[in-house]
Amino acid sequence: MSAIVDLILGVVTSIGGFVEVGSISTAAQAGSEFGFQLLWAIAAAGLMLAMLVEMSGRLAAVSRRSLAASVRERFGIHFQAVPLTAELLIDLLLLAAEIGGAAIAIKLLTGIGFQWWILPIGLCIWLVLWTCGFAAIEHGIGLFGLVTLSFVLAAWRLHPSPLDLGAGFVPSLPGHDAVRYAFLAVSILGATVSPYLLNFYSSGAVEEEMSEKELWVNRTTAYLGTAFGSVVSMGVLVTSAMVLQPRQIVVDSYEQAALMFVPAFGRWAITLFALALGIGCFGAAVELTINAGYVAAQVFGWSWGANKPRRDAARFTTAFTLVLLMSLAIAVIGFDPLRLTMISVALTVVVMPLLVLPFLVLMNDPKYVKDHTSGAIGNGFLAVLTIVGALLAIAVIPLEIMGG
């Protein structure tokens, strides 16, 4: 019975916690510029995320170690230094972007400039982490995040043609601006498969003492939760494609993206969009912040855990506090949150091989996962998608920047 409750809670949490600043901005831009044509990218990225999340839970359940701790032990600090630095830098940018996204959501509700909300949001993130244990953080974010289902409801109310939707799941070449199309495909991958999610998930599994007996719960939660979560991302893309593309509105700010809700929700459009954006971003910011503490503590072997009194894990607490302060500094400087998001998610794909390939090695090492090693098809799919994605990112990011 407890396993069933865990499963339901896990799936609901995954749905509510799926959409954040990266997925909203990439899906909204993809829909407004290419209609349904990039739905396949969300599906492929969702499948990749589901596989990786399942693996990180399996690793934690069998080895009782998180991903960051396992990489340190298996490959040593000399190897880990580069991907670790890359991941922390990207997480810092992404955290600043999430805080910016949440601040813009409050601006949409109040009309007061978003910069004024950055420090109060930072304080709220810190208070959540100071006062809550892991389950409250994870499930609280997921339950409040169910407001993001309004993207699916909006798409539903617009009655998209099933045939057109189906065609979007078949990869096809665009009729215009191929570089931009490839850049958005890469960005969708980077926004969906955020590296922080993997360590956050495995750390959570360690905190909640997931055992080998619960591997089926882990597998079901990973695949069902990610599948339903991807549907929310697809809801963003479909709504954007049906509302913004015919009006030739290109999403270059979150304020413009909010217009996609007007036909579906009328006078509630801006409020609902702001709530979905704000709660999605705030939840992701909380997870990013605590994950920075997890990574630092696990790599250096400190005492850690959201379920421990903060005084018993002082370095862990200090680490996530410092990372939050650094991200607040970036956000306060006044970078445009949308641009910051797009930079972060595109760079994520560039460094992804450094993060995913060692993970694949771990998941085939019986010393860590005993007889629960990964299958050849899964390994091949993840390796190919990671490497192709990175090569594509390296090719299109400079072209995108040169093209403005």
Place this chain on the structure above:
Amino acid sequence: MDLVRDVLDKKVSDRNGRDMGRADSIVLEIREGAPPRVAGIEIGPAVLGHRVRPVVGRWIAGLEHALGIDQGRPLRIAFGEILDVGDHVKVDRAFGETAAATVEQGLRRWVSSIPGAS
């Protein structure tokens, strides 16, 4: 025992099971006319940084000196004090009595001063 596989980078816990850090380096004693002998393990960010790049290790050591927390760091644990090598490296020390705890204890005073820390 394979030192790199079984000891280096493994988590180190004290005799009471408290996390002390990781085996950031292994100290070998070079003896004339005899094979090297394992002297012990070291814990501390300066030796860890040194493994990444010697200059990083020097920066961290300089920072520890500037902050006045360099006494007894890095912590060296003699090979004879290692009790067990398994998932973790268990050593016959008490974390709170070693220099590995300097930063944790300093930060704990600060963290404890905030309501709700315990």
